Amino acid sequence: MNSAQADSDRPVVAISSCLLGENVRYDGRHKQDACIAQYFSDRVDWKPICPEVGAGLDVPRPAVRLVGDKDRPRALGVEDASLDVTDTLVEYAREMFPELQGVNGYIFKCRSPSCGLTDTPLFSVDGHDNGFGSGIYARGIIAALPDLPVIDEQQLLDAQSRDLFMQQVLSCWQRQKAGVS
Numbered sequence: 001m002n003s004a005q006a007d008s009d010r011p012v013v014a015i016s017s018c019l020l021g022e023n024v025r026y027d028g029r030h031k032q033d034a035c036i037a038q039y040f041s042d043r044v045d046w047k048p049i050c051p052e053v054g055a056g057l058d059v060p061r062p063a064v065r066l067v068g069d070k071d072r073p074r075a076l077g078v079e080d081a082s083l084d085v086t087d088t089l090v091e092y093a094r095e096m097f098p099e100l101q102g103v104n105g106y107i108f109k110c111r112s113p114s115c116g117l118t119d120t121p122l123f124s125v126d127g128h129d130n131g132f133g134s135g136i137y138a139r140g141i142i143a144a145l146p147d148l149p150v151i152d153e154q155q156l157l158d159a160q161s162r163d164l165f166m167q168q169v170l171s172c173w174q175r176q177k178a179g180v181s
Ligand code: SF4
Pocket: 016, 017, 018, 019, 024, 025, 026, 049, 050, 051, 052, 053, 109, 112, 114, 115
């Protein structure tokens, strides 16, 4: 836990930073979600993270997509499949594990090859639809921190799911304050 998290009197929730309006997407734009800000901003402190930018990729940058097997996809360039940022994102997820020990939830951007939880379009090597998978970074975080409450902005549209997520975040925070892991 870093000092900001230790001093916080509210839960800390990590979030894909494009959802908060940061211009970090491959096209230099954002995906600000007003509903997230409206519901959560008085309840939590944010820890915005863009794994692609955090891992050193530029803004703007070539778009990537998930390619290959659902259980072991790679993040390859849409225009140039020789561009492979998989290992970069895997390594960045590893770097983030210690920092994320102290957060109480994570809101991911859906359908992203880095941040998507379950619904990121997957393609075969020859470019055909191959179902859906998890983004490379999100997959690493979830595997390392299986008890961390996670959700994406699409799931947050459902009021019950949103309220349940908030309860899980509060519960995680209270356990953390009580020193129970
Ligand atoms: S990598 Fe994640 S945070 Fe960054 S722009 Fe893509 S979806 Fe948003």
